[in-house]
Amino acid sequence: MNFEPRYSEKNVNVPSHNQLWVFFRLSLGLLGIVFGVYLVLGFAAEKIAERLPPKFEAALAGGIISRLDHDDFPRTREYLQKVLAALVASTKDLPEFSYKVSVHDNGAVNAVALPAGNIVVFRGLLTELKSENEAAMILAHELGHYAHRDHLRGLGRGLVLLSIFTALGLSGDMPGFIAPSVQTFDLKHSRDQESAADHFAIDLFARTYGHAGGTLNVFKTLDRQGKGVKTPSFFSTHPDTIWRMQALASHLKLKKYPQGAVRRLPGAGVLPFPGDQKTNKGQPHNSE
Amino acid sequence: MQDLIPWGIWIALFVFSYFFGTYKEKVHFANIVEREKALLLLPASSMKCPEDRAVVKTELVMGNVVIAGDFFKQVVAQLASLFGMRISVAEALMDRARREAVLRMKEKAAGADAILNVRVESMKIGERKKITGIEAMACGTAIYYAK
Numbered sequence: 001m002n003f004e005p006r007y008s009e010k011n012v013n014v015p016s017h018n019q020l021w022v023f024f025r026l027s028l029g030l031l032g033i034v035f036g037v038y039l040v041l042g043f044a045a046e047k048i049a050e051r052l053p054p055k056f057e058a059a060l061a062g063g064i065i066s067r068l069d070h071d072d073f074p075r076t077r078e079y080l081q082k083v084l085a086a087l088v089a090s091t092k093d094l095p096e097f098s099y100k101v102s103v104h105d106n107g108a109v110n111a112v113a114l115p116a117g118n119i120v121v122f123r124g125l126l127t128e129l130k131s132e133n134e135a136a137m138i139l140a141h142e143l144g145h146y147a148h149r150d151h152l153r154g155l156g157r158g159l160v161l162l163s164i165f166t167a168l169g170l171s172g173d174m175p176g177f178i179a180p181s182v183q184t185f186d187l188k189h190s191r192d193q194e195s196a197a198d199h200f201a202i203d204l205f206a207r208t209y210g211h212a213g214g215t216l217n218v219f220k221t222l223d224r225q226g227k228g229v230k231t232p233s234f235f236s237t238h239p240d241t242i243w244r245m246q247a248l249a250s251h252l253k254l255k256k257y258p259q260g261a262v263r264r265l266p267g268a269g270v271l272p273f274p275g276d277q278k279t280n281k282g283q284p285h286n287s288e
Numbered sequence: 289m290q291d292l293i294p295w296g297i298w299i300a301l302f303v304f305s306y307f308f309g310t311y312k313e314k315v316h317f318a319n320i321v322e323r324e325k326a327l328l329l330l331p332a333s334s335m336k337c338p339e340d341r342a343v344v345k346t347e348l349v350m351g352n353v354v355i356a357g358d359f360f361k362q363v364v365a366q367l368a369s370l371f372g373m374r375i376s377v378a379e380a381l382m383d384r385a386r387r388e389a390v391l392r393m394k395e396k397a398a399g400a401d402a403i404l405n406v407r408v409e410s411m412k413i414g415e416r417k418k419i420t421g422i423e424a425m426a427c428g429t430a431i432y433y434a435k
Contacts, residue, residue: 003402005328005329006328007324009321011383013379013380013382014317014379014383015379015380019306019310019361019377020306022364022368022376022377023360023363023367026368026373027367029371030367030370
């Protein structure tokens with residue numbers, strides 16, 4: 001048998017197509033599947049959340065609340081609790097919870113609505129507030145989330161998203177570009193919820209105080225505070241503050257709420273109250 | 289804004305590894321073709337029997353290579369594994385590794401008349417679905433016939 005040297009330039013083992021095209025094709029396919037599953041399961045989670053009985057929600061919330069149930073500024077909390085009680089008393093649209101507010105010594109300019117009527121306000125937000133009207137607007141906004149069951153919807157959707165990625169085994173470095181895409185999609189949903197909570201807040205405020213004076217000031221304060229770190233509105237969970245103020249201003253015109261006086265904060269006019277003593281973290285606070 | 293930083297790093301790494309990896313692959317293939325042509329007269333065969341000629345010397349020769357899979361390839365391989373598709377990025381990587389291993393084996397057998405009983409082995413380096421690298425090893429028996 002003779003050996004005849006011959007060289008073939010053709011390589012059948014290496015694909016000739018562009019690998020970038022393969023990447024785009026696979027990514028689009030995966031995103032399509034993830035969005036589809038997310039939409040279907042997210043919708044199901046929302047529907048379940050809407051029908052969750054308050055008693056069941058309170059039982060579920062036990063674990064989450066026990067960790068956050070501490071009170072860093074008791075006198076400030078007492079004052080906010082009074083404002084909250086007045087707001088809750090003037091509406092029948094809220095689920096039947098024992099609504100409580102607690103103040104956390106944290107610099108975040110935020111407040112959150114936790115399950116079963118537990119509102120947490122952070123010190124960072126309180127220090128920005130200039131009047132009782134602003135404090136009441138913040139609390140009324142959080143009550144709006146309870147009225148629309150947003151707090152549970154968020155939990156349900158988050159759980160669905162986590163389940164999808166765990167099922168795909170994509171908890172490593174690869175989904176870095178996919179996970180934020182899905183979350184960004186969800187932010188639109190979140191912004192709609194925030195707008196609805198804003199409208200609920202202003203209606204509730206007007207019902208409680210008999211006017212809507214000073215309600216927009218809280219957004220001016222937040223806008224001033226947020227000037228340093230501007231996030232594109234598409235990536236933000238809350239709508240753009242200017243847009244929020246415009247939407248509420250037209251809502252005010254439509255409802256023709258009278259403009260009343262702005263109530264000063266008690267004492268030195270700042271929150272948390274100066275000299276307000278902290279209790280040890282982890283201690284349960286006394287509910288009113 | 290801080291949320292965008294990991295995105296930026298990921299995209300930059302992905303784009304860089306795509307262009308750099310593609311360039312390196314192209315250069316390596318060109319080099320392989322050139323060396324294969326130069327060593328064309330040294331046959332490497334899986335046959336076990338030498339020609340019916342006097343053999344003066346035999347020798348075990350082997351060539352070994354490890355080629356890394358870049359970030360782009362790892363991402364595409366993970367995506368393809370979800371759909372059960374061909375991992376075409378790894379096909380090119382495997383081809384390079386095997387041919388390079390055979391070439392190194394041939395270079396090791398410089399002066400031989402043939403390499404018989406050639407075997408090529410390869411394995412993936414990397415945990416779970418990650419293709420950190422591909423290792424390929426070629427070995428055979430170099431035959432030196434009497435002149």
